[in-house]
Amino acid sequence: MDFISVVNQHFQLLTDQEKVIITYLQEGNYQIDDLTSQRLADACFVSRASISRLLKKLEIDHFADLKYLVKVSHCESLVPSVFEEVVTSYHMYIDQIFEKLDISEIVSVLIKTDVLYLYGTGNEQKLEVETMRQLFTALGKQVIIFFDKGEYDYAKAGFGVNDLLVLFSYKGESSEGIAILEDRQFLGVKRLVFTQTSRNTMAQLADYQLYVPTESVKTPTRLTYEVSTTFYFVIDKLFFAYQQVIDGEKV
Incomplete structure:
Protein backbone atom coordinates (compact mmCIF):
# COMPACT_ATOMS: atom_id res chain seq x y z
CA MET A 1 0.00 0.00 0.00
CA ASP A 2 1.31 3.48 -0.84
CA PHE A 3 1.87 6.30 1.65
CA ILE A 4 -1.11 8.42 0.52
CA SER A 5 -3.48 5.47 0.82
CA VAL A 6 -2.26 4.80 4.36
CA VAL A 7 -2.80 8.43 5.31
CA ASN A 8 -6.26 8.57 3.74
CA GLN A 9 -7.36 5.48 5.67
CA HIS A 10 -6.59 7.15 8.99
CA PHE A 11 -7.05 10.83 8.12
CA GLN A 12 -10.06 11.31 10.40
CA LEU A 13 -7.91 10.38 13.42
CA LEU A 14 -5.11 12.87 12.74
CA THR A 15 -4.61 16.06 14.73
CA ASP A 16 -3.62 19.37 13.12
CA GLN A 17 -0.05 18.82 14.34
CA GLU A 18 0.06 15.37 12.74
CA LYS A 19 -1.28 16.78 9.46
CA VAL A 20 1.66 19.22 9.46
CA ILE A 21 4.03 16.23 9.69
CA ILE A 22 2.21 14.49 6.82
CA THR A 23 2.42 17.63 4.67
CA TYR A 24 6.16 17.91 5.33
CA LEU A 25 6.70 14.28 4.32
CA GLN A 26 4.65 14.73 1.15
CA GLU A 27 6.50 17.86 0.04
CA GLY A 28 9.80 15.98 0.05
CA ASN A 29 12.12 18.93 0.69
CA TYR A 30 14.72 16.71 2.40
CA GLN A 31 16.95 13.70 1.78
CA ILE A 32 14.85 10.68 2.74
CA ASP A 33 17.87 8.45 3.42
CA ASP A 34 19.23 10.93 5.97
CA LEU A 35 15.88 11.48 7.69
CA THR A 36 15.60 10.37 11.31
CA SER A 37 12.66 10.66 13.66
CA GLN A 38 14.50 13.42 15.54
CA ARG A 39 15.22 15.40 12.35
CA LEU A 40 11.60 15.04 11.29
CA ALA A 41 10.45 16.21 14.72
CA ASP A 42 12.80 19.22 14.59
CA ALA A 43 11.69 20.15 11.06
CA CYS A 44 8.02 20.09 12.09
CA PHE A 45 8.61 21.69 15.53
CA VAL A 46 7.17 18.70 17.37
CA SER A 47 8.53 16.10 19.78
CA ARG A 48 9.68 12.59 18.94
CA ALA A 49 6.71 11.38 20.94
CA SER A 50 4.47 13.10 18.38
CA ILE A 51 6.17 11.10 15.61
CA SER A 52 5.60 7.89 17.58
CA ARG A 53 1.91 8.69 18.08
CA LEU A 54 1.55 9.36 14.35
CA LEU A 55 3.12 6.00 13.50
CA LYS A 56 0.73 4.28 15.87
CA LYS A 57 -2.30 5.98 14.29
CA LEU A 58 -1.11 5.05 10.80
CA GLU A 59 -0.53 1.46 12.02
CA ILE A 60 3.13 1.62 10.97
CA ASP A 61 5.43 -0.41 13.21
CA HIS A 62 8.75 1.35 12.73
CA PHE A 63 10.10 4.68 11.51
CA ALA A 64 12.07 2.76 8.87
CA ASP A 65 8.76 1.45 7.49
CA LEU A 66 7.46 5.01 7.27
CA LYS A 67 10.60 6.06 5.36
CA TYR A 68 10.15 3.18 2.95
CA LEU A 69 6.55 4.11 2.16
CA VAL A 70 7.48 7.77 1.69
CA LYS A 71 10.51 6.90 -0.46
CA VAL A 72 8.46 4.67 -2.76
CA SER A 73 5.82 7.38 -3.03
CA HIS A 74 8.44 9.97 -4.01
CA CYS A 75 10.06 7.67 -6.57
CA GLU A 76 6.71 7.02 -8.22
CA SER A 77 5.85 10.70 -8.28
CA LEU A 78 9.16 11.57 -9.96
CA VAL A 79 8.41 9.47 -13.03
CA PRO A 80 8.14 11.97 -15.93
CA SER A 81 4.52 12.75 -16.74
CA VAL A 82 3.34 11.90 -20.22
Whole structure:
Protein backbone atom coordinates (compact mmCIF):
# COMPACT_ATOMS: atom_id res chain seq x y z
CA MET A 1 0.00 0.00 0.00
CA ASP A 2 1.31 3.48 -0.84
CA PHE A 3 1.87 6.30 1.65
CA ILE A 4 -1.11 8.42 0.52
CA SER A 5 -3.48 5.47 0.82
CA VAL A 6 -2.26 4.80 4.36
CA VAL A 7 -2.80 8.43 5.31
CA ASN A 8 -6.26 8.57 3.74
CA GLN A 9 -7.36 5.48 5.67
CA HIS A 10 -6.59 7.15 8.99
CA PHE A 11 -7.05 10.83 8.12
CA GLN A 12 -10.06 11.31 10.40
CA LEU A 13 -7.91 10.38 13.42
CA LEU A 14 -5.11 12.87 12.74
CA THR A 15 -4.61 16.06 14.73
CA ASP A 16 -3.62 19.37 13.12
CA GLN A 17 -0.05 18.82 14.34
CA GLU A 18 0.06 15.37 12.74
CA LYS A 19 -1.28 16.78 9.46
CA VAL A 20 1.66 19.22 9.46
CA ILE A 21 4.03 16.23 9.69
CA ILE A 22 2.21 14.49 6.82
CA THR A 23 2.42 17.63 4.67
CA TYR A 24 6.16 17.91 5.33
CA LEU A 25 6.70 14.28 4.32
CA GLN A 26 4.65 14.73 1.15
CA GLU A 27 6.50 17.86 0.04
CA GLY A 28 9.80 15.98 0.05
CA ASN A 29 12.12 18.93 0.69
CA TYR A 30 14.72 16.71 2.40
CA GLN A 31 16.95 13.70 1.78
CA ILE A 32 14.85 10.68 2.74
CA ASP A 33 17.87 8.45 3.42
CA ASP A 34 19.23 10.93 5.97
CA LEU A 35 15.88 11.48 7.69
CA THR A 36 15.60 10.37 11.31
CA SER A 37 12.66 10.66 13.66
CA GLN A 38 14.50 13.42 15.54
CA ARG A 39 15.22 15.40 12.35
CA LEU A 40 11.60 15.04 11.29
CA ALA A 41 10.45 16.21 14.72
CA ASP A 42 12.80 19.22 14.59
CA ALA A 43 11.69 20.15 11.06
CA CYS A 44 8.02 20.09 12.09
CA PHE A 45 8.61 21.69 15.53
CA VAL A 46 7.17 18.70 17.37
CA SER A 47 8.53 16.10 19.78
CA ARG A 48 9.68 12.59 18.94
CA ALA A 49 6.71 11.38 20.94
CA SER A 50 4.47 13.10 18.38
CA ILE A 51 6.17 11.10 15.61
CA SER A 52 5.60 7.89 17.58
CA ARG A 53 1.91 8.69 18.08
CA LEU A 54 1.55 9.36 14.35
CA LEU A 55 3.12 6.00 13.50
CA LYS A 56 0.73 4.28 15.87
CA LYS A 57 -2.30 5.98 14.29
CA LEU A 58 -1.11 5.05 10.80
CA GLU A 59 -0.53 1.46 12.02
CA ILE A 60 3.13 1.62 10.97
CA ASP A 61 5.43 -0.41 13.21
CA HIS A 62 8.75 1.35 12.73
CA PHE A 63 10.10 4.68 11.51
CA ALA A 64 12.07 2.76 8.87
CA ASP A 65 8.76 1.45 7.49
CA LEU A 66 7.46 5.01 7.27
CA LYS A 67 10.60 6.06 5.36
CA TYR A 68 10.15 3.18 2.95
CA LEU A 69 6.55 4.11 2.16
CA VAL A 70 7.48 7.77 1.69
CA LYS A 71 10.51 6.90 -0.46
CA VAL A 72 8.46 4.67 -2.76
CA SER A 73 5.82 7.38 -3.03
CA HIS A 74 8.44 9.97 -4.01
CA CYS A 75 10.06 7.67 -6.57
CA GLU A 76 6.71 7.02 -8.22
CA SER A 77 5.85 10.70 -8.28
CA LEU A 78 9.16 11.57 -9.96
CA VAL A 79 8.41 9.47 -13.03
CA PRO A 80 8.14 11.97 -15.93
CA SER A 81 4.52 12.75 -16.74
CA VAL A 82 3.34 11.90 -20.22
CA PHE A 83 0.98 14.46 -21.72
CA GLU A 84 -1.21 11.76 -23.22
CA GLU A 85 -1.68 10.25 -19.75
CA VAL A 86 -2.73 13.62 -18.36
CA VAL A 87 -5.23 14.03 -21.21
CA THR A 88 -6.62 10.53 -20.59
CA SER A 89 -7.09 11.34 -16.92
CA TYR A 90 -8.84 14.57 -17.83
CA HIS A 91 -11.31 12.74 -20.06
CA MET A 92 -12.24 10.68 -17.02
CA TYR A 93 -12.45 13.75 -14.77
CA ILE A 94 -14.66 15.64 -17.22
CA ASP A 95 -17.00 12.65 -17.45
CA GLN A 96 -17.22 12.61 -13.67
CA ILE A 97 -17.94 16.33 -13.48
CA PHE A 98 -20.53 16.61 -16.23
CA GLU A 99 -22.24 13.26 -15.74
CA LYS A 100 -21.93 12.40 -12.07
CA LEU A 101 -21.27 15.57 -10.07
CA ASP A 102 -24.54 16.67 -8.47
CA ILE A 103 -24.51 20.45 -8.05
CA SER A 104 -28.26 20.96 -7.62
CA GLU A 105 -27.99 21.77 -3.91
CA ILE A 106 -25.18 24.27 -4.52
CA VAL A 107 -27.15 25.96 -7.31
CA SER A 108 -30.16 26.28 -4.98
CA VAL A 109 -27.93 27.93 -2.39
CA LEU A 110 -26.50 30.30 -5.01
CA ILE A 111 -29.99 31.29 -6.16
CA LYS A 112 -30.87 32.33 -2.60
CA THR A 113 -27.55 34.10 -2.01
CA ASP A 114 -27.58 37.89 -1.77
CA VAL A 115 -23.82 38.49 -1.82
CA LEU A 116 -21.22 35.98 -2.96
CA TYR A 117 -17.86 36.27 -1.15
CA LEU A 118 -14.89 34.53 -2.78
CA TYR A 119 -11.42 33.62 -1.52
CA GLY A 120 -8.58 31.61 -3.09
CA THR A 121 -5.79 30.19 -0.94
CA GLY A 122 -3.07 30.38 -3.63
CA ASN A 123 -2.16 32.19 -6.83
CA GLU A 124 -3.88 29.72 -9.16
CA GLN A 125 -6.94 29.57 -6.93
CA LYS A 126 -7.17 33.36 -7.07
CA LEU A 127 -7.38 33.14 -10.87
CA GLU A 128 -10.23 30.64 -10.53
CA VAL A 129 -11.93 32.99 -8.07
CA GLU A 130 -11.66 35.82 -10.60
CA THR A 131 -13.26 33.64 -13.28
CA MET A 132 -16.18 32.86 -10.98
CA ARG A 133 -16.53 36.56 -10.14
CA GLN A 134 -16.75 37.54 -13.80
CA LEU A 135 -19.31 34.86 -14.65
CA PHE A 136 -21.66 35.45 -11.75
CA THR A 137 -21.37 39.22 -11.98
CA ALA A 138 -22.57 38.85 -15.58
CA LEU A 139 -25.63 37.04 -14.19
CA GLY A 140 -26.44 39.95 -11.90
CA LYS A 141 -25.04 38.49 -8.70
CA GLN A 142 -23.18 40.79 -6.32
CA VAL A 143 -19.70 39.31 -5.89
CA ILE A 144 -16.93 40.43 -3.53
CA ILE A 145 -13.39 38.99 -3.54
CA PHE A 146 -10.97 39.15 -0.64
CA PHE A 147 -7.31 38.21 -1.08
CA ASP A 148 -6.21 37.40 2.47
CA LYS A 149 -7.56 37.01 5.99
CA GLY A 150 -7.01 40.71 6.70
CA GLU A 151 -9.45 41.62 3.94
CA TYR A 152 -11.83 38.94 5.20
CA ASP A 153 -11.71 40.42 8.72
CA TYR A 154 -12.58 43.81 7.24
CA ALA A 155 -15.37 42.48 5.00
CA LYS A 156 -17.06 40.13 7.46
CA ALA A 157 -18.78 42.95 9.33
CA GLY A 158 -21.03 43.31 6.29
CA PHE A 159 -21.99 39.64 6.02
CA GLY A 160 -25.71 38.88 5.91
CA VAL A 161 -27.60 35.68 6.74
CA ASN A 162 -28.29 35.07 3.04
CA ASP A 163 -24.67 35.49 1.93
CA LEU A 164 -22.36 32.68 0.81
CA LEU A 165 -18.64 32.42 1.48
CA VAL A 166 -16.78 30.33 -1.13
CA LEU A 167 -13.18 29.21 -0.63
CA PHE A 168 -10.92 27.54 -3.23
CA SER A 169 -8.11 25.26 -2.03
CA TYR A 170 -6.44 22.24 -3.63
CA LYS A 171 -5.15 20.47 -0.53
CA GLY A 172 -7.61 22.01 1.92
CA GLU A 173 -5.00 22.62 4.61
CA SER A 174 -4.38 26.36 4.19
CA SER A 175 -3.85 27.96 7.61
CA GLU A 176 -5.67 31.14 6.53
CA GLY A 177 -8.50 29.14 4.98
CA ILE A 178 -8.91 27.08 8.15
CA ALA A 179 -8.84 30.20 10.33
CA ILE A 180 -11.60 31.78 8.22
CA LEU A 181 -13.78 28.67 8.40
CA GLU A 182 -13.24 28.42 12.15
CA ASP A 183 -14.27 32.04 12.75
CA ARG A 184 -17.11 31.34 15.18
CA GLN A 185 -18.27 34.95 15.16
CA PHE A 186 -19.88 34.38 11.76
CA LEU A 187 -21.05 30.77 11.79
CA GLY A 188 -24.44 31.92 10.45
CA VAL A 189 -22.89 32.57 7.03
CA LYS A 190 -23.05 29.57 4.70
CA ARG A 191 -19.63 28.26 3.63
CA LEU A 192 -18.71 26.33 0.48
CA VAL A 193 -15.26 24.84 -0.20
CA PHE A 194 -13.87 23.79 -3.59
CA THR A 195 -11.17 21.20 -2.91
CA GLN A 196 -9.61 18.01 -4.30
CA THR A 197 -10.93 15.53 -1.74
CA SER A 198 -13.10 15.30 1.35
CA ARG A 199 -10.17 14.19 3.48
CA ASN A 200 -8.91 17.61 4.50
CA THR A 201 -9.59 20.10 7.24
CA MET A 202 -11.27 22.83 5.17
CA ALA A 203 -13.77 20.44 3.59
CA GLN A 204 -14.74 19.11 6.99
CA LEU A 205 -15.32 22.62 8.37
CA ALA A 206 -17.52 23.80 5.48
CA ASP A 207 -21.31 23.56 5.17
CA TYR A 208 -21.05 22.54 1.50
CA GLN A 209 -18.25 20.90 -0.49
CA LEU A 210 -17.44 20.47 -4.16
CA TYR A 211 -14.75 17.87 -4.76
CA VAL A 212 -12.77 18.54 -7.92
CA PRO A 213 -10.15 16.04 -9.17
CA THR A 214 -6.90 17.46 -10.53
CA GLU A 215 -3.68 16.04 -11.97
CA SER A 216 -0.40 16.59 -10.09
CA VAL A 217 2.78 16.70 -12.17
CA LYS A 218 6.19 16.48 -10.51
CA THR A 219 8.95 18.62 -12.01
CA PRO A 220 12.70 17.77 -11.91
CA THR A 221 13.10 20.27 -9.04
CA ARG A 222 10.56 18.26 -6.98
CA LEU A 223 8.06 21.10 -7.17
CA THR A 224 4.51 20.04 -7.99
CA TYR A 225 2.55 21.59 -10.84
CA GLU A 226 -1.19 21.17 -10.40
CA VAL A 227 -3.09 20.80 -13.68
CA SER A 228 -6.30 22.31 -12.35
CA THR A 229 -8.41 22.91 -15.45
CA THR A 230 -11.16 20.84 -13.85
CA PHE A 231 -11.83 23.66 -11.38
CA TYR A 232 -12.81 25.85 -14.32
CA PHE A 233 -15.09 23.10 -15.65
CA VAL A 234 -16.96 23.02 -12.34
CA ILE A 235 -17.27 26.82 -12.30
CA ASP A 236 -18.69 26.69 -15.84
CA LYS A 237 -21.14 23.97 -14.85
CA LEU A 238 -22.37 26.09 -11.93
CA PHE A 239 -22.69 29.09 -14.22
CA PHE A 240 -24.80 27.30 -16.85
CA ALA A 241 -26.97 25.52 -14.27
CA TYR A 242 -27.59 28.80 -12.45
CA GLN A 243 -28.45 30.53 -15.72
CA GLN A 244 -30.94 27.78 -16.65
CA VAL A 245 -32.75 28.17 -13.34
CA ILE A 246 -32.94 31.95 -13.72
CA ASP A 247 -34.17 31.66 -17.30
CA GLY A 248 -36.83 29.17 -16.18
CA GLU A 249 -38.07 31.56 -13.50
CA LYS A 250 -38.39 34.33 -16.07
CA VAL A 251 -40.59 32.26 -18.39
